[in-house]
Amino acid sequence: xxxxxxxxxxxxxxxxxxxxxxxxxxxxxxxxxxxxxxxxxxxxxxxxxxxxxxxxxxxxxxxxxxxxxxxxxxxxxxxxxxxxxxxxxxxxxxxxxxxxxxxxxxxxxxxxxxxxxxxxxxxxxxxxxxxxxxxxxxxxxxxxxxxxxxxxxxxxxxxxxxxxxxxxxxxxxxxxxxxxxxxxxxxxxxxxxxxxxxxxxxxxxxxxxxxxxxxxxxxxxxxxxxxxxxxxxxxxxxxxxxxxxxxxxxxxxxxxxxxxxxxxxxxxxxxxxxxxxxxxxxxxxxxxxxxxxxxxxxxxxxxxxxxxxxxxxxxxxxxxxxxxxxxxxxxxxxxxxxxxxxxxxxxxxxxxxxxxxxxxxxxxxxxxxxxxxxxxxxxxxxxxxxxxxxxxxxxxxxxxxxxxxxxxxxxxxxxxxxxxxxxxxxxxxxxxxxxxxxxxxxxxxxxxxxxxxxxxxxxxxxxxxxxxxxxxxxxxxxxxxxxxxxxxxxxxxxxxxxxxxxxxxxxxxxxxxxxxxxxxxxxxxxxxxxxxxxxxxxxxxxxxxxxxxxxxxxxxxxxxxxxxxxxxxxxxxxxxxxxxxxxxxxxxxxx
Numbered sequence: 382x383x384x385x386x387x388x389x390x391x392x393x394x395x396x397x398x399x400x401x402x403x404x405x406x407x408x409x410x411x412x413x414x415x416x417x418x419x420x421x422x423x424x425x426x427x428x429x430x431x432x433x434x435x436x437x438x439x440x441x442x443x444x445x446x447x448x449x450x451x452x453x454x455x456x457x458x459x460x461x462x463x464x465x466x467x468x469x470x471x472x473x474x475x476x477x478x479x480x481x482x483x484x485x486x487x488x489x490x491x492x493x494x495x496x497x498x499x500x501x502x503x504x505x506x507x508x509x510x511x512x513x514x515x516x517x518x519x520x521x522x523x524x525x526x527x528x529x530x531x532x533x534x535x536x537x538x539x540x541x542x543x544x545x546x547x548x549x550x551x552x553x554x555x556x557x558x559x560x561x562x563x564x565x566x567x568x569x570x571x572x573x574x575x576x577x578x579x580x581x582x583x584x585x586x587x588x589x590x591x592x593x594x595x596x597x598x599x600x601x602x603x604x605x606x607x608x609x610x611x612x613x614x615x616x617x618x619x620x621x622x623x624x625x626x627x628x629x630x631x632x633x634x635x636x637x638x639x640x641x642x643x644x645x646x647x648x649x650x651x652x653x654x655x656x657x658x659x660x661x662x663x664x665x666x667x668x669x670x671x672x673x674x675x676x677x678x679x680x681x682x683x684x685x686x687x688x689x690x691x692x693x694x695x696x697x698x699x700x701x702x703x704x705x706x707x708x709x710x711x712x713x714x715x716x717x718x719x720x721x722x723x724x725x726x727x728x729x730x731x732x733x734x735x736x737x738x739x740x741x742x743x744x745x746x747x748x749x750x751x752x753x754x755x756x757x758x759x760x761x762x763x764x765x766x767x768x769x770x771x772x773x774x775x776x777x778x779x780x781x782x783x784x785x786x787x788x789x790x791x792x793x794x795x796x797x798x799x800x801x802x803x804x805x806x807x808x809x810x811x812x813x814x815x816x817x818x819x820x821x822x823x824x825x826x827x828x829x830x831x832x833x834x835x836x837x838x839x840x841x842x843x844x845x846x847x848x849x850x851x852x853x854x855x856x857x858x859x860x861x862x863x864x865x866x867x868x869x870x871x872x873x874x875x876x877x878x879x880x881x882x883x884x885x886x887x888x889x890x891x892x893x894x895x896x897x898x899x900x901x902x903x904x905x906x907x908x909x910x911x912x913x914x915x916x917x918x919x920x921x922x923x924x925x926x927x928x929x930x931x932x933x934x935x936x937x938x939x940x941x942x943x944x945x946x947x948x949x950x951x952x953x954x955x956x957x958x959x960x961x962x963x964x965x966x967x968x969x970x971x972x
Contacts, residue, residue: 390430390508391508391548391549392430392467392508392509393426393430394549395508395509395548395549395551395552396426396429396430396435396437396509397426398549398552399437399439399551399552399555400426402552402555402556403439403440403441403555404439404440405437405438405439406423406437406438407423407424407425407426407429407435407436407437407438408422408423408424408435408436408438409422409424409432409435409436410432410434410435410436410464432467433466433467434464434465434466434467435464435465435467436462436463436464436465437462437463437464437465438460438461438462438463439460439461439463439555440458440459440460440461441458441459441460441461441555441558441559441562442457442458443457443458443459443559443562443563444559445559445560445562445563446601446642446643446646447563447596447598447601448562448563448566449566449595452523452566453521453523453524454521454522454523456521458521459519459521459524459532460519460520460521461517461518461519461520462517462518462520463511463516463517463518463551464511464515464516464517465509465510465511465516465551466509466510466511466512466516467508467509508549509549509550509551510540510544510550510551511536511537511540511551513537514530514533514534514537517532517533517536517537519532519533527569527573528566528569531565531569532558532565535558535561535565536554536558539553539554539557539558540554563598564598567598596631596639600628600630600631603627603628603629604624604627604628604631604636604639604640606627607623607624607627607628607636608624608640610623610627611623611624618633621633621634621636621637624636672734672736672749672750672751673749673750673751673819673820674746674748674749674750674819674820675735675746675747675748675749675750675817675818675819676740676745676746676747676817676818676819677740677745677747677814677816677817678745678814678815678816678817678818678853679813679814679815679816680740680742680745680813680814681798681811681812681813681814682741682742682811682812683809683810683811684781684782684783684803684808684809684810684811685779685780685781685782685810685811685812686741686780686781686782686785687739687740687741687780688739688740688741688747688777688778688779688780688812689737689739689740689777689778689780689787690712690735690737690740690747690748690775690776690777690778691711691712691775691776691777691778691789692709692710692711692712692718692775692776693709693710693772693773693774693775693776694707694708694709694710694772694773694774694775694879695707695708695710695733695772695773696708696772696773696880697731697733697752697755698755699724699726699727699729699731699754699755700729700754700755701724701727701729701754702724702726702727702729704724704725704726704727706722706724706725707773708720708722708733710733710735712737716736716737717734717735717736718734718735718736718737719732719733719734720732720733720734721733724754729754730753730754731752731753731754731755732752732753732754733750733751733752733753733755734750734751734752735748735749735750735751736748736749736750745814750819772795772817773794773878773879773880774792774793774794774879775793776789776790776791776792776793777789777790777793777812779801779810779812781803781805781806781808781810783803783805783806783808784803784805784806784808785805786803786804786805786806788801788802788803788804788810790810790812793812794874794876794879795814795815795816795817795874795879795901795910796813796814796815796816796874796901796910796911796912797813797876797900797901798811798812798813799811799812799813815910816853816908816910818852818853852908853907853908853909853920854907854908855907855908856905856906856907856908857872857903857904857905857906857908859905860905860906861883861903861904861905861906862883862905863883863884863886863887865883865884865886865887866883866884868926868927869883869884869905869925869926870904870905870906870923870924870925870926870927871883871902871903871904871905871925872902872903872905873885873888873899873901873902873903873913874899874900874901874902874903874910875888875896875897875899876897876899876900877892877894877895877896877897878892878894880892881903899913900912900913901913902925904918904920904921904923904925905925906918906921906923907920907921907923909921931944931945931946931949932945932946932949933945933949933951942955942956942959
């Protein structure tokens with residue numbers, strides 16, 4: 382069904398927006414009628430958009446920090462049931478709203494036929510609308526009947542006013558109601574207080590609350606006005622004192638805490654556009670609008686034509702506190718794997734999406750990944766929000782190049798050769814890769830632009846902590862050394878968990894299981910992964926440990942004349958050769 386989505390149908394897009402932002406669920410208006418069913422069965426969007434009438438159950442959760450959510454009860458939300466009525470563009474304005482369309486179109490072009498033929502009257506800009514108060518049902522026992530009528534009146538007024546101009550009038554109406562909900566409740570409360578009592582209820586409501594975290598609408602407006610007026614004050618103490626003098630009912634510390642709380646809510650709140658693009662069907666928009674390629678470096682395939690990712694475990698790090706965590710991306714029946722979590726250390730919201738691709742020998746890209754609030758590798762671009770730390774293990778489908786039979790292999794790790802037998806022709810299939818790479822480096826526009834003749838000096842910034850990423854050609858943090866072994870320049874990949882640690886002590890401190898002897902190491906000076914050995918690195922041709930000897934030992938020991946022992950004859954010969962070389966260089970320069 383995903384290959385036959387109505388790309389140009391506005392009704393489908395509006396239902397999709399309602400589902401993403403307000404958690405809408407749909408059902409048939411005539412479901413269960415006359416058949417004795419208690420309730421209508423849920424209706425997917427693919428079937429709901431082609432009906433003339435559809436019931437939508439939405440949940441409106443107020444996003445205004447000034448709105449008192451406690452007045453909505455334990456749910457802290459407003460549940461609504463809307464009867465959405467649709468007019469089809471091809472049937473003109475003469476067709477009554479609510480008419481049933483015969484069948485869903487099998488081709489995207491049949492979803493929205495041209496309306497300029499047959500002399501049809503111009504149709505409204507919006508596909509769905511609510512026409513009467515009976516089409517709106519509010520299910521919240523904490524809201525009075527009179528206030529429900531006020532909310533219905535506001536919604537009907539908005540729909541009737543903007544039906545001809547707004548493209549998605551029901552969706553925009555719910556967003557408008559969310560923005561103005563605090564004002565609606567405030568106006569209704571003031572009217573009720575005037576009608577009910579002659580006692581000074583208004584004066585009691587104007588008195589400051591004993592709870593410092595409770596802010597009235599007037600106090601919030603005064604805070605915003607004071608913040609705008611005190612922008613020029615550089616001293617924080619003077620500024621918050623001036624803000625408190627404008628608010629009058631709160632102290633300077635309470636005003637500062639309120640501003641900080643509102644700012645954090647705005648920064649952590651994802652925009653509606655990003656939410657709609659995050660899981661938008663492929664025929665509408667790209668699933669991952671800001672994503673990078675995930676590729677396997679030094680990929681080796683034997684008798685394998687293509688590979689497909691089934692699932693994998695990636696090790697990521699938080700951008701705020703650099704805490705490491707494992708994220709499992711499993712495809713299943715979906716085309717996109719999504720991981721959502723909060724950091725266990727600083728509670729920052731984190732999200733990752735992966736869209737797999739077919740990979741082969743000359744094209745090692747296994748998919749595109751988009752991450753948020755995770756650490757990239759050392760030397761990452763500042764505009765990148767996320768990045769991959771390491772791929773621990775995964776499952777892949779291998780396709781035999783002889784008989785095209787797919788075979789699943791499990792527990793595939795970096796640097797380890799994985800073998801399997803084809804179930805069709807019994808050929809030996811082999812898969813191996815040494816490391817993974819996420820994204821690519823690109824010069825920033827600031828680096829390409831011509832530098833000005835005069836650059837004003839800036840205050841030195843504190844040196845940022847080096848990221849713990851893995852990239853071939855760059856050194857590891859502290860050249861791979863740790864607090865246990867200061868002269869060991871390598872990291873070990875332990876087979877018990879597939880993760881990299883500088884030594885067995887670091888593994889036991891960060892894990893809940895004992896270590897197993899490692900078979901793969903990563904050079905601390907060039908990040909090249911290779912089997913464990915006592916020889917030099919095959920990438921940079923340097924040793925993995927620092928020499929602790931003070932003797933020449935035939936050239937395999939100490940080679941520094943300063944560190945050589947005075948008992949070794951090579952010490953003074955080496956010093957004489959160095960002095961003679963320096964003298965020759967100085968004479969050549971003079972000559």
